[in-house]
Amino acid sequence: MAQPMNSPGPSPGTGAGTGTAPAADAKLRFATVWLAGCSGCHMSFLDLDEWLFELARHVEIVYSPVASDVKTYPEGVDVCLVEGAVANADNLELALRLRQRTRLVVSFGDCAVTANVPGLRNLWAGVDGGSRRSVLDRGYLELADTGAQHPHAPGIVPELLERVLPLHEVIPVDLYLPGCPPSAERIRAAIEPLLRGERPLQEGPELLRFG
């Protein structure tokens, strides 16, 4: 368990990731990211309970909404769990940046894997295929009791993308971890092999079922 991951880098042909494995005695540089999701996947990560102490022996948390106060995604990350779909300009910018700076990106939970709940707004897509305008009209004009107007705070409220996208439609993904949320057992089953430098064996409904 003490050996850092050194083989399962980005998928062949992705051309992504930082590419350099950590030194043999180094801790894995570990991150988690929260895009358009409900945080339930992160809550499930915290359900790892006392195994988090074991994890902490092998990784350094370098970026995470639940375990770090670092505001800028750092360089040289080994593994990143990405919760949530890509729904707005901030999500997109962070997804692109983390891909450049991460060796192994995990699509973490059904929202990242399929767009899932946030992707429901794609059902409001107009004839041009975009849902940004129609969903804003519905929420801020048609359903408004008073003061109907679109939100307008440039630089503060990130712009919605026309469609909500699963992570792999935006950046290459190295591993998929479905579930809404993935159970703590499933998360551990994925992470433990990575700590040994192995790719997790994902077979059977217990490890692969959606929902």
Ligand code: SF4
């Ligand atoms: Fe929440 Fe489920 Fe999406 Fe995870 S996959 S962010 S638990 S809705």
